[in-house]
Amino acid sequence: MLGRTASSLFWMSRYLERAQNTAKLLEVANRAAMVPNTGHSGLDEWRIALLTSGTELGYRAKMDEITARGVINYMVFDKQNTSSVRTCLETARNNARAVRTGITSELWEALNTTWIEFAEVNPQSITQDKLPEFLSWISQRSHLFRGALLNTILRDDGYFFSQLGHFVERADNTARILNTQYWVLLPDNDVIGDGSMERTQWTGILRALSGLRSYRFAYPDAKLKALNIAEFLILRKEMPRSLAHCYDWIDETTDDLAQFYGERQQSIKLAASIWKELREQDMRDIYQNGLHDFLTDFIGKNNAFADQLSRDYNFA
Numbered sequence: 001m002l003g004r005t006a007s008s009l010f011w012m013s014r015y016l017e018r019a020q021n022t023a024k025l026l027e028v029a030n031r032a033a034m035v036p037n038t039g040h041s042g043l044d045e046w047r048i049a050l051l052t053s054g055t056e057l058g059y060r061a062k063m064d065e066i067t068a069r070g071v072i073n074y075m076v077f078d079k080q081n082t083s084s085v086r087t088c089l090e091t092a093r094n095n096a097r098a099v100r101t102g103i104t105s106e107l108w109e110a111l112n113t114t115w116i117e118f119a120e121v122n123p124q125s126i127t128q129d130k131l132p133e134f135l136s137w138i139s140q141r142s143h144l145f146r147g148a149l150l151n152t153i154l155r156d157d158g159y160f161f162s163q164l165g166h167f168v169e170r171a172d173n174t175a176r177i178l179n180t181q182y183w184v185l186l187p188d189n190d191v192i193g194d195g196s197m198e199r200t201q202w203t204g205i206l207r208a209l210s211g212l213r214s215y216r217f218a219y220p221d222a223k224l225k226a227l228n229i230a231e232f233l234i235l236r237k238e239m240p241r242s243l244a245h246c247y248d249w250i251d252e253t254t255d256d257l258a259q260f261y262g263e264r265q266q267s268i269k270l271a272a273s274i275w276k277e278l279r280e281q282d283m284r285d286i287y288q289n290g291l292h293d294f295l296t297d298f299i300g301k302n303n304a305f306a307d308q309l310s311r312d313y314n315f316a
Helices: 004-034 045-053 057-062 069-078 085-098 105-119 131-152 157-180 187-192 194-206 210-218 224-236 243-261 266-277 283-289 292-314
Strands: none
Touching: 004 045, 004 069, 004 085, 004 131, 004 194, 004 292, 045 057, 045 069, 045 157, 045 210, 045 283, 057 069, 069 085, 069 266, 085 105, 105 131, 131 157, 157 194, 157 224, 157 243, 157 292, 194 210, 194 224, 210 224, 224 243, 224 283, 266 292
């Protein structure tokens, strides 16, 4: 496969995942903003959404103050924001169009229709009361794309590169959400008790990662606890958005890629190393060594893997 084709498939999936992740961040921010007295150590809900998505500096360069309407417009519709939902959907579609003959009609229709319908939306029509329904639509369209990918694409190198883009972006998003609010997940918060502020913050983190209900299944006899939530989102591989789940898939997919091409590139070895480190981790050891340091280190390694993959397979 040509490097530019591999690159297009990788970024097609990565940008679709990013669009959904952005929608989830805004959904949580909007929900939290409706609840009084949910302080975040001086960081309001909308600023946390900007921080987590890595777009605060870009926003502040355009806007004097953080407002709900400003953040919604910037993170959803702004053409100059490279991580806005609009930019992500358009870029994903452009990448898919570049490899149109290499993907199925179902996959193309799922993505193309999403972009066409999104492009027809008037930003001024998405008032705060209509925002939840609109964000839910974005998530549903992302699920449709994902379903078409899993159910129609041939299991060859094109599928492997698409999967890698999806899980690299998902791992990055989970780690950034946790790192932006890592202090909420420190063990001392379990000692404080399941107070209203801690509960709201913990619930928000789980909602942002679509994990609130599945947490209840994983810990049926336990209340919300900082240690359990951190373990759930970092080390429990049965949780679809945990770091462990993402790198379980990345390791398996890179191994399939190695077998497909008959060689093990450096990126494949790097993925195996990251997954091995995660498997051998214990949550209490992570706390002892520093949760913030662990998450910062993971984000760096995940980026290094993506960079190495692009070099190994000559992404254009």
